[in-house]
Amino acid sequence: MEILVYLIPIALFLGGAGLAAFLWSLRSGQYEDLEGAKWRILDDSDVEGPKRAQENDG
Amino acid sequence: MTAHTRDWDAFITVKDTGYAHMDLAVDGITCAACMYEIERALQRLDGIEKARVNLSSHRLSIEWSSEAHDPAQVVDELEALGYKAYPFDPARVKERGDKVGSTLLKALAVSGFAAMNIMLLSISVWSGNSSDIDMETRAFFHWVSAAIAMPTVVYAGRPFFTSAVKAIKVGRLNMDVPISIGVLLATGLSLVQTIQHAKHAYFDSAVMLLFFLLAGRYLDHMMRRKTRRFAENIAVLKAESASRLNDDGSTTELPLSKIGAGDRVMIRPGERISVDGIVQSGESELDQSLVTGETMLEPVKAGDAVFAGTMNTHGTLIVSVTAAAKGTVLDEVNRLLETALEGRSTYVQIADRASRLYAPVVHAAALLTFLGWIVLGLNWQPSLVIAISVLIITCPCALALAIPAVQVVASGQFFKERILLNAGDAIERLAAADTVIFDKTGTLTMPDQTLLISADKEDEALQRAGQLALSSTHPLSIAVAKASGALMPVTGAKEIAGKGVEAKEGDQWRRLGSPAFCGVPEETLAEAMKQFPSASFIAYAEGESEPRLFPIGQSLRDDAEDVIRLLKKKGYQLEILSGDRQSAVKDVADQLGIAAWKGELKPQDKIARVEELKQAGRNVLMVGDGLNDAPALAAANVSLSPVSAVHISQSASDAVFMGDSIRPIYDGLQIARRAHVLMQQNLWISAIYNVLAVPIAVMGFVTPLVAALAMSGSSILVTLNAVRLRLSFLSKSQ
Missing domain, CATH: 3.40.50.1000 (HAD superfamily/HAD-like)
Structure with missing residues (x-):
């Protein structure tokens, strides 16, 4: 059972890392606009390359 | 326009980074395409550092380097795209960032993390209790649970504790009082049990309770926030501002919070009056339906009192603002x-x-x-x-x-x-x-006056009257213009205060205005008034042909x-x-x-x-x-x-x-x-x-x-x- 002394802190650390990541995402304003965010991933305008150039011409 | 400027400084806050920041409510955003369109168009403008549309709240936030840019361009650009936008007055938007919401969400996240980990340990203890867990392992698990639960209860319980303390201070009981007592007792009792190496500890119950309740509070808060944000947008898009008349004769458009008693405000024809005051000069008729429910227009002249919410019809007024007289x-x-x-x-x-x-x-x-x-x-x-x-x-x-x-x-x-x-x-x-x-x-x-007879698209007189009506700001003309669906105004149309609009075409007059102005005989008017007792009448005359009467009023x-x-x-x-x-x-x-x-x-x-x-x-x-x-x-x-x-x-x-x-x-x-x-x-x-x-x-x-x-x-x-x-x-x- 001594293994628990290592495993529990590891489990807590992983959970804590998840919590920290969530708090970071909250602080950086990622929950401000949930409606817009789901559409922004489909927006290609930040993609450089020939496809983008075509779009601009047309 | 040099005589009339909008005072943008009132809407701008300068950030620590040196960029100027402005929030606008934008009307007409319906889908994601609008969002891309607005952001791209604005980013093409010079000096704009950031333009971001919030699709959930229909708001736009822009940042630009202070000197390089004129914010009026942004509103013009949006208008060109077909969106009506109006900046938020920082003094009236109480919370830009949602402080309460993010506090609740942080507390929810912390209690969620704690509840999951404590439950992991608790289930081990429960199953161990019915099999072969030894005292040391159980004590160890309880102590780890205590180490997670104590700070969590202190942090995530704050929304409940503060509310409970507030309620008790004024001698009342609310739901947060028993919640706080329950959570604190559960944690305290568990700590004592842990110290005494007892079989049971209730850390999981205390923390899970907080997690459930915080989830409820957060959802409740978000719902309120959503409706409040829309209500704020509506208020802002009504553009409650006023044009202050400066000493040199120029006017500056300011948000209402910047207008004080004693200021002189200019009210143009067709504008809704946004202040209470006394008319200093000018004559007009006011539509007071929003204030008194009365649908007949009320004439005003110098010395009369006017109220916020009334609509100015055809004359320009200079009003001296009074504090609630x-x-x-x-x-x-x-x-x-x-x-x-x-x-x-x-x-x-x-x-x-x-x-x-x-x-x-x-x-x-x-x-x-x-x-x-x-x-x-x-x-x-x-x-x-x-x-x-x-x-x-x-x-x-x-x-x-x-x-x-x-x-x-x-x-x-x-x-x-x-x-x-x-x-x-x-x-x-x-x-x-x-x-x-x-x-x-x-x-x-x-809320607005409308034409009381059915508008027929074939009705040529109505069509032509509508074209003329586009040149007037009188509510009756607006009703005619709306009903006719006319889009092209008549060139050279002139508004004659208190009478109507007229235009000359070749050597023929076209007139839209009061029945007398258009030469409607008294008997015709009296007969029409019998038919529509609660209506106001506007007439249209063209050359020598017989003038037409249009009844306008409040329709259901x-x-x-x-x-x-x-x-x-x-x-x-x-x-x-x-x-x-x-x-x-x-x-x-x-x-x-x-x-x-x-x-x-x-x-x-x-x-x-x-x-x-x-x-x-x-x-x-x-x-x-x-x-x-x-x-x-x-x-x-x-x-x-x-x-x-x-x-x-x-x-x-x-x-x-x-x-x-x-x-x-x-x-x-x-x-x-x-x-x-x-x-x-x-x-x-x-x-x-x-x-x-x-x-x-x-x-x-x-x-x-x-x-x-x-x-x-x-x-x-x-x-x-x-x-x-x-x-x-x-x-x-x-």
Whole structure:
């Protein structure tokens, strides 16, 4: 059972890392606009390359 | 334009980074394509550092390097794209970042993390307790749980503790008092048990309770925030600003918060007056329908008082701003409003009523349990443990979720039906309403004047009149222009103050204006007035041909008759209280088949009638939009106002409905009734849960496992029951 002394802190650390990541995402304003965010991933305008150039011409 | 400038500085905040920041409400954003379009167009402008549309709240935030850019360009660019935008006045937007929301979300995240990890340890202990866990391992698990739970309770429990302390300070009990006591006792008891190497600890219960309750609070908060944001947008897009006349004769457009008493304000034809004041110079006629309910235009000249909310028709006025002048309508309204609002605050929310009943009963039960076990010969310490376990298991998790869960689902339904709630407890009060009082002007009728005869696209005279009407700002002309659908104004049309518009085509005159101006014979006018007794008339004449008369007036909202019929069928008692002339009110009442109506009422008369009905035991829903309705809106048990209402009425009412239809009134009442049924069911569910759980706890059979199962089970049950509201309306709409 001594293994628990290592495993529990590891489990807590992983959970804590998840919590920290969530708090970071909250602080950086990622929950401000949930409606817009789901559409922004489909927006290609930040993609450089020939496809983008075509779009601009047309 | 050099003579008229908008003072942008009032809307801009300069950030620490040196960039200027401005938030705008944008009207017309319907989908993601609008978002891309606006952002790309704005980013092409010089100097714009950041332009980001928030698709959830329909707001745009832009940042630019301070000197490089003129913010007017942004609004112009948006207008060119077809979006109406208006900047937020930083003084009026109280919270840009949602502080309360992010505090709740952080607390929710922390308690969620803690609940999961403690439960992981607890389940190991529970299964170990029934097999072969040794003392040391259990103690170790309990200590780890304690190390996670203690800081979590302190951090995530703050919203409840502060609210409980506040309530106790003013000598009241709210739901947060028993919650705080329960959580603190559960944690304290568990700590003592842990130190004594006892078999049970309740850390998981305490933290899970916080997690469930915080989830409920957060959802509740988000719903409120969503509706509040839309309400703020609507207020901002109304562009409540005023043009201050400077000493050098130029004018500056400023948000209302920057206008003070003594300032001189210029009011152009067709503008809604946004301040109270005394006319210094100029003559015009005012449309006071939003203030008094009167639909006839009121002439004003130098020395007369004007009120915010009235519409200037055809003349330019210079108004000297007064602070709420004594003895004016507004002053009277404000005084009545204050007393009326005090009356409403005596209403006790259903949740508070439940907690007033609940807390003493449960705490007495715990005390009796403690004394009972001592009498039966148990030591004081195990007796105390059993007594505390009674408090833990009755900790009002389900009870605290019972009402908010329904409120959240119901506000979502209201939002879908285009109703924005100002007050959370409005749902309960709407459900109780059995009498509906309507204001006439702007509530049962359309807020703007409209053409009373059906507009025929083939009607050439109307078409030509409409083209001419485009050059005028008079409300009657606007009605003609709207009805005709004309788009091309007549070149060279001139507005003659107090008479109408005229244009010369070749050597023929075209005139639109007062019947006298267009040469309508007295007899024709008298006959037309008989046909449309409550209408105003505008005439159109062209050359030598016979002039046409167009009756303009308040027309009923399209679905008013249907909605009134539906309300009657449901058994609501209906009544009209209006400030307009008797004849005009009678017309509308007859048309809708409402027998009880009163006209020519002052604000205090409306209140008196509302009070009279309340005395008679009726639950009154008041629907109104005007300044004169505001006190009655506040005095009624519950109130609604259309989005076109004056600011003071909107803030006095419990909910605002959008659009040209009054159908939301009926839908809102139905949703509220259904929601109220669910609230009561939820209270019963939590009551039954307590009736079942308390005896088990009193007998001392409650283990942490039983507590965890019982508490989460009852919370999930009430939440699922609340969601049924959504299902019942889904199936109806299909």
